[in-house]
Amino acid sequence: MEKIYLYHTNDLHSHLENWPRIKQFLQKQQKLHHESGEDSFLFDIGDFIDRWHPYTEATMGIGNIALLNECRYTAVTIGNNEGVNLPHDDLDKLYEHADFDVLVANFFNKDGSYPDWVKPYKIYQTPTGTKIGVLGLTAMFAQLYDQLGWKLTEPIEELKQWVKQLNQESDLVILLSHLGLRDDERIAAEFPEIDVILGAHTHHVLETGEMVGDTLIGAAGKYGYYVGQVILEINDQRTISSKSALLFNVNDLPPVKNEEREIQLFFDKGKELLSQTITTLQRTLVADPFKETDLAMLLCRAVKEWCQADCAMINAGLLLGPLAGDVTKYDLLTICPHPINPCVVELTGEELIAVIEESMDETLHHRHIKGLGFRGDKLGIFVYDGVEFVEGRVLIGGRELAPEKTYTLALPDMFTFGHFFKRVILQKAKNYFLPEFMRDLLKWKLQSMS
Numbered sequence: 001m002e003k004i005y006l007y008h009t010n011d012l013h014s015h016l017e018n019w020p021r022i023k024q025f026l027q028k029q030q031k032l033h034h035e036s037g038e039d040s041f042l043f044d045i046g047d048f049i050d051r052w053h054p055y056t057e058a059t060m061g062i063g064n065i066a067l068l069n070e071c072r073y074t075a076v077t078i079g080n081n082e083g084v085n086l087p088h089d090d091l092d093k094l095y096e097h098a099d100f101d102v103l104v105a106n107f108f109n110k111d112g113s114y115p116d117w118v119k120p121y122k123i124y125q126t127p128t129g130t131k132i133g134v135l136g137l138t139a140m141f142a143q144l145y146d147q148l149g150w151k152l153t154e155p156i157e158e159l160k161q162w163v164k165q166l167n168q169e170s171d172l173v174i175l176l177s178h179l180g181l182r183d184d185e186r187i188a189a190e191f192p193e194i195d196v197i198l199g200a201h202t203h204h205v206l207e208t209g210e211m212v213g214d215t216l217i218g219a220a221g222k223y224g225y226y227v228g229q230v231i232l233e234i235n236d237q238r239t240i241s242s243k244s245a246l247l248f249n250v251n252d253l254p255p256v257k258n259e260e261r262e263i264q265l266f267f268d269k270g271k272e273l274l275s276q277t278i279t280t281l282q283r284t285l286v287a288d289p290f291k292e293t294d295l296a297m298l299l300c301r302a303v304k305e306w307c308q309a310d311c312a313m314i315n316a317g318l319l320l321g322p323l324a325g326d327v328t329k330y331d332l333l334t335i336c337p338h339p340i341n342p343c344v345v346e347l348t349g350e351e352l353i354a355v356i357e358e359s360m361d362e363t364l365h366h367r368h369i370k371g372l373g374f375r376g377d378k379l380g381i382f383v384y385d386g387v388e389f390v391e392g393r394v395l396i397g398g399r400e401l402a403p404e405k406t407y408t409l410a411l412p413d414m415f416t417f418g419h420f421f422k423r424v425i426l427q428k429a430k431n432y433f434l435p436e437f438m439r440d441l442l443k444w445k446l447q448s449m450s
Helices: 016-036 054-060 062-070 088-094 144-148 154-170 183-191 257-272 293-305 328-333 349-359 436-450
Strands: 001-010 040-043 107-109 120-125 131-139 151-152 172-179 195-198 205-212 215-220 226-235 240-249 276-280 311-315 326-328 342-348 383-384 386-392 394-398 406-412 431-433
Touching: 001 016, 001 195, 001 215, 016 040, 016 062, 016 226, 016 257, 040 131, 054 062, 054 257, 054 328, 062 088, 120 154, 131 154, 144 151, 144 240, 144 431, 154 172, 154 183, 172 183, 183 195, 183 205, 183 215, 215 226, 215 240, 276 436, 293 311, 293 342, 293 383, 293 406, 293 436, 311 349, 326 328, 328 436, 342 349, 349 394, 349 406
Parallel strands: 001 040, 131 172, 172 195, 195 215, 311 406
Antiparallel strands: 001 226, 107 151, 120 131, 205 215, 205 240, 226 240, 276 326, 311 383, 342 406, 342 431, 386 394
16 A cells, blocks of 8 residues: 655745744655655645745745745645736746746646746656646636736636546646635536645635545645645555545644744845835825825825826725835835735716715725735725815816716725625726736835925
């Protein structure tokens, strides 16, 4: 009976405070398996990087790849944080020095070819000759990838094209899926030839895995809170006799010598690399999620001007702190860490006034938001540029709003993904401005003023 051990991480999102224990655990397990003559493979299922962390921001993710190399990962797939939160050229060179395979079957250059650093799948062979076919898929943000100069295809359709071939060439089939639990369950039901799905994207925690038919789904939550393990027992016919999944809670793993210092070094190195002064302020710009501050208005004005829209609105909770004196790239990252881009939607005057009215709902202002790129706490009040309220009337660009007229509204893209405004915005065509984040627009505005 051959035993194969699969280890997996997902959605670490640059939470490097958990990395020292993860690294120590993985390296120890690899050493134990090697000494016992057992086969082990290590996979990351995407969103390993996240540009909120100064080390990731300063190195545009390349520093994170060095961490994966240290642990001798077998292969990874990309998540949306790698795929749409890096400019084209930065993603194209991200894996230049990777010692592992990057597997993404539905990710292409604009001409339909795979980039040099991407494979749709790879077949790994154990010393006893068991062939393990591993394929990767990433979440379907086709419009955003297109604007960044990439082409993304529908993942399930791409899977259909590869899985039969992979099944013929392999004894076992493993899917690295940055699609989310619902899609993983659907795939397990529709493609029983897939033996194991290692999942991500929706941050689901499957402590002992989930069986759908004969397919085992494993997932390890988010932020490096867990490391996943799957054990496969293979019989003489090279078929699976048993499969099991387990999560290791990182808090229960042995501490690492000087781990606090190692964690702090990641921050300090990033801060040093981002220490360039971009402007000097003569007065402090304060931030308050529940007040219309000059800083919030400055960012809102920057969004409107950058997008050349009729009007703009942002939530004040995007800004997590003040700016004062010499302002560095690190300062902007600290107060605006979100991987959120500006976006423009076209609305009729009637639709625009409905969105504005909804944005004034105090219960919305106090909502705690997780996900959608938001790295703060509460949404905060909304501030506007190009919108005036005069004696019960709404003016856009100084003219009274006309219900039938079409207006362009610039706003953070998170409001086009979440259910904030009775789906009005979700149903509209959108123009996303990539790769600039909100902090890039703030930097641009501050420098243009100075």
